[in-house]
Amino acid sequence: MGIRDIFENDDDSHRLPIEAPGLRDTVQTTGTWGAAIQRQKYFTGPLEVLTELNKQMPAQDLAVGLDQLAMLSRLRSMLDASEAVLMADTYELFARGVALQSNGDNRIQAEDEPTPEQLAEMGVFADDILANLSAGYYRVTPHDQEIARSSFVAEASIAMRDTDNHISNKLIMAEGLRHLCLETLNALSAGEITTQTAREIIKNAQDLETEDVHRMEELLLPFAKHASDSAVRQRARRLHEKMHPKPIDERHKDAKETRDLRWWMEKDGMAVAQLRGPAEDIISVVNTVEHHVVSNVDPEDPRTRGQLRYDTLRDALLDGWPEGGGSTLKTKVAVTIPAVEMLADPRKALADLEGYGPIPIGTALKLAADAPSMLRLLTDPWSGAVIDVDRKKYRPPQALRDLLRFRDTQCQFPGCNRLPERSEVEHIDDWAKGGGTNRTNTKLCCKRHQMFKHALGWNYTYLPDGSVMWRTPHGQTCIEIPGSVTSVQNFDFNADRTPQRLDIELTDRVRKVLGYEFEEPPEVDAN
Incomplete structure (x- = not known):
């Protein structure tokens, strides 16, 4: 299990x-x-x-x-x-x-409980007689x-x-x-x-x-x-x-009633606690603990990352947050809100909570309202792929990291679910060999799977449609598709169909949702 x-x-x-x-x-x-x-x-x-x-x-x-x-x-x-x-x-x-x-x-109705003689007269065989008597006793219908x-x-x-x-x-x-x-x-x-x-x-x-x-x-x-x-x-x-x-906000409201904390014993004097609750709460708790662990690295500390997470949460719950006074950390929660879908049908629109997946649009808007800053993303309405980010606030290297974070959503090694925070920007064609630092030559890859490429003979090719084809040292191949892509019907792994920035009519309503109500949208180099 x-x-x-x-x-x-x-x-x-x-x-x-x-x-x-x-x-x-x-x-x-x-x-x-x-x-x-x-x-x-x-x-x-x-x-x-x-x-x-x-x-x-x-x-x-x-x-x-x-x-x-x-x-x-x-x-x-x-x-x-x-x-x-x-x-x-x-x-x-x-x-x-x-x-x-x-x-x-x-x-034979179970509640009738006829006698064996009555059943025999009705032509019911002996095995069936016993079955019906037992059914009557247990009040079930065979x-x-x-x-x-x-x-x-x-x-x-x-x-x-x-x-x-x-x-x-x-x-x-x-x-x-x-x-x-x-x-x-x-x-x-x-x-x-x-x-x-x-x-x-x-x-x-x-x-x-x-x-x-x-x-x-x-x-x-x-x-x-x-x-x-x-x-x-x-x-x-x-x-x-x-x-x-049924709209997700209604299901989410019903599901909140199932929030719970459960635990069970395990061997060697150990036990496990399991917390079930709204995704935005759980992700906030996990990110807060993770942020504290990463921000307080002691090279002399022999504890593993998992042990540090447990000790941090345990101390916070039983002894108060480390150094007293409670936590002053601002939890980091990233939410993608599809503006075009929200305008078309707010009841059907789904936002995406980074590290979890789909959440009700109402919950996402509440999280966005409390956010200290906002990052605008442009997605392809047909495939769902993130194809551009707002670069007005960040210098291009940061914008590129933001693009990969929301385009790939996780390490692009087949089957790896490491989140962007635990992955790095990896050049497909090596920088030392002339590979550029742009969206067509970079992807997210965790350190472990970078090692696969650089030390173990794995390789990959960036395909025109935005996916990556991995090749093992002995010729096995696997295609990994960016996590933000929701449809590959129009993808062709052998044709030049890289998602491009689309010409979208920015009506007053769209401008307002995108945050461009009082300003012109920034000009962005697609590469």
Whole structure:
């Protein structure tokens, strides 16, 4: 169980826009010809990959070994797709049997508690007699779909040697893939995406309308075939927030009621505390502690960064802020407010809290109202990429750092989530070899992954659309897309489509929102 799962997992197949079990189309309703096509589509692929792997000799070369690992990863995705199809279809057969029993002439109400003789006269078999008597005792209905579902999960857990929780989550994912997100299922079956990516898509399909789920697939799958699981998770969550039929400010207000502090014991005399609350509060607490730790570095202090964070927070809560008098630190919270979206539809507009993701626009405006300064950003309305920053206040080097901070949002190494504060401006073409210090030759990269490039033989190429293609020392490639990009539909990784500054009509209303009400917007060199 991951740390996020300590708070209850609220995933539920009822929150997916699919029909009730027992009423869904599956392979059993398509006839012999349809069954053959389905078998070829979802079950033959893994055998082909396995056969290909079986033909190859054990890896004698590192690059060959990495290629074989990539094949195994693809095989795992294909097998998980096969498992999802089989699980969903098996449960559908099970649900149909339950529905038939529930609607049959021999259905017995639990509360009736008839005698065995009465049941026998009605043609109910001995096993069914015992089942009905037990149901009456426990006041449950044997043919209730939820009761039956829990029974199926228990049986599947035994068959698959797994926990009920894990199998229940697998079943939700299987139903979502089989009966709703067919494009995601097909991509998983082809080994084009990972199982974790498919899981994120299904998880974030909850509470949405069917057409919105399909739109989410359309936007996410081009990303998912190239990006890391963590990058897909962030984009899926943002799309879910944007497409949710209930405004985020209302959901945020309801969610605040779940704020809580929980703790549990661990071995070796340790315990863990978990704080749940509004993102703006949690980020402020974390940033305040982090700022204090960074600002009070003692080279003689043997404690790790994590130990310093804990000790700072512990001292503040139990002994008062270090040196007394409480904290005088100004918490640093960065918020991006999409002005054009806010003007178009304030109820649908989402702001972005750095280090967290989407928050209600009302919360963002309150944070902005208390901010000591404001940094203006220009984003591409079509892709979401940050393409320019206000340079009137800062000298160009600072403006460039601001641009990368909001364009990339984190270290641009595949799967790395280090925030801008823990990353540095990295030249793609080395400065010593003539590489310029501009937005087309720089990106955010943490020190660890800079070391990968400079010492371990990793390399990367800045592509015309703003993404970065990483190449491992033995030829594996991965495309990392800037974190601010929300759509790659118009991206072509091989064509010159770098997001450019757009000509936007600055009406009086737009000027006011952007802060240009009494001044002309500054002229900015796009490079």
